[in-house]
Amino acid sequence: MNKQWKLTGSIFLAFLKMGPLTFGGGYALIPVIEREVVEKKEWLPPEEITDIMAIAGSVPGAVAANSATLIGYRIAGIRGALAALFGILFPAFCLMIALSVFYVQFKDNAKIQAAFTAIRATVAALIVYAAVRIGRTSVVDFATGAIAAVGLLLLFTRLHPMLVIVFGAVAGIAAVMLRDRFGKPTKPLDETPVYDYMI
Numbered sequence: 001m002n003k004q005w006k007l008t009g010s011i012f013l014a015f016l017k018m019g020p021l022t023f024g025g026g027y028a029l030i031p032v033i034e035r036e037v038v039e040k041k042e043w044l045p046p047e048e049i050t051d052i053m054a055i056a057g058s059v060p061g062a063v064a065a066n067s068a069t070l071i072g073y074r075i076a077g078i079r080g081a082l083a084a085l086f087g088i089l090f091p092a093f094c095l096m097i098a099l100s101v102f103y104v105q106f107k108d109n110a111k112i113q114a115a116f117t118a119i120r121a122t123v124a125a126l127i128v129y130a131a132v133r134i135g136r137t138s139v140v141d142f143a144t145g146a147i148a149a150v151g152l153l154l155l156f157t158r159l160h161p162m163l164v165i166v167f168g169a170v171a172g173i174a175a176v177m178l179r180d181r182f183g184k185p186t187k188p189l190d191e192t193p194v195y196d197y198m199i
Contacts, residue, residue: 008079014041015068015087020095027053028123029064030130033071043075050134058165064088143175 014036021032030053037043044052052074056066065085072084106112139145147168154164 004076004079007076008083010041011072011076011080012083012087015072015084016091018068019088019091027057027063027130028126029067030133031126033067034133037071037075044071046133047137048074050137053134054165058162064092144172147171147175 018029018032018036021029030049034046034049038046038049049071052070053063053067056063056070059066065088068084068088069081072080072082074080076083103112135148139148150171151164151168154167155161
């Protein structure tokens with residue numbers, strides 16, 4: 001029991017540290033999540049983080065909150081989900097209140113405007129980095145590469161992002177069915193570790 005509460009506390013602290021970095025939304029957090037959850041803590045493999053981010057972006061709600069909840073649940077069940085959610089939201093909530101007051105008072109200051117412009121540029125860099133990291137684990141053959149390319153092109157149209165995700169899912173299923181039909185069965189993904197957690 002103490003071990004599980006210790007794990008819950010570790011999850012809360014890990015996401016508490018990530019909370020102040022949510023300026024660019026959930027996708028900008030991917031490099032931070034990978035460094036903390038995958039590399040440092042070794043709670044989950046990078047492939048699972050990619051899957052979780054895809055799910056988090058396809059359901060209603062903030063991507064950061066959704067992904068934190070899913071990752072926390074995957075690590076330690078309901079306790080982990082709640083710990084990760086509160087951890088990611090608390091600093092962001094406090095920062096937004098402080099920034100709201102600060103921005104109203106100093107929004108016309110040229111230095112402040114320059115700072116926010118620089119923050120947006122940095123967030124863009126984080127998102128590009130996250131896209132490259134996800135691409136390395138997601139684009140594994142010609143089919144997934146083609147699906148990714150078409151999905152990227154569709155994002156430049158007025159098509160809703162949710163429909164692009166649905167397209168990816170349907171195209172993936174179709175690719176597997178075609179492989180099976182031509183006698184080239186798809187190899188299952190490596191199994192990820194299963195954690196023995198309690199609610």
